[in-house]
Amino acid sequence: MAITVSQVSLYVRDQQRALDFWSRKMGFTVTKDMAYGENRWIEVEPPGGGTRLVLYKAGPGWPEPAKDQPGYVLFEDDDIQAAYERLSAAGVHFTMPPKQEQWGWSAVFTDDEGHLFHLGQR
Template sequence: MVLYVSDQAVARRFWTEVIGCTVATDAEYGDERWLEVLTPDGHTRLVLTKAQPGFERPAARDDLPHSNVFFYTDDIEATHRELTAKGVAFPAPPVKQSWGWWAMFEDPEGTRFALRQD
């Protein structure tokens, strides 16, 4: 999954030091940098690509994520507490829906991602 970011160094710190991903690849090629992180469960690679000038993240209602990347946790309330303590912004606390628990968190650029617990 490709995530467009304005600052790869800031994105790398957020995804590794705060969220708990590991760096899979960080290599320069030409004038650019190829940066991949592996999610804590080891199942998904996120490519943190430098957004080109004029890039705008997809528009979304305030109650929906900007990204189609959904993260899952076994204990959403504990994850919410842990990430909030690390400074991660949550537009609203976790809420139980008929289909499971739901929350959203934001990266340093304000891009919202879904967090789920079944």
């Protein structure tokens, strides 16, 4: 039996803003959106399927997103330049456009909550 990652929790201040970013700008599919206590349980999945993001409401005293330091969530696309152009046109802000590194192509983008993410090329 192989272990896989089914979901990753992303702590957000505003669940609706996060949902709008991931579904409208990034093109993710909403797989769950239901009441969860005083908040909502929201899961989104990349267009090609795979690991889902849980847009989890951060509580008081939770740490703020790291500034100027990409998180350890890496997204990949077969054509990073095409993905960069498509996502930029949808309103996704890139802090670093696609760049050839010694390990491969890499770009960095931010969501509307201030989290930074890597985008690589398969």
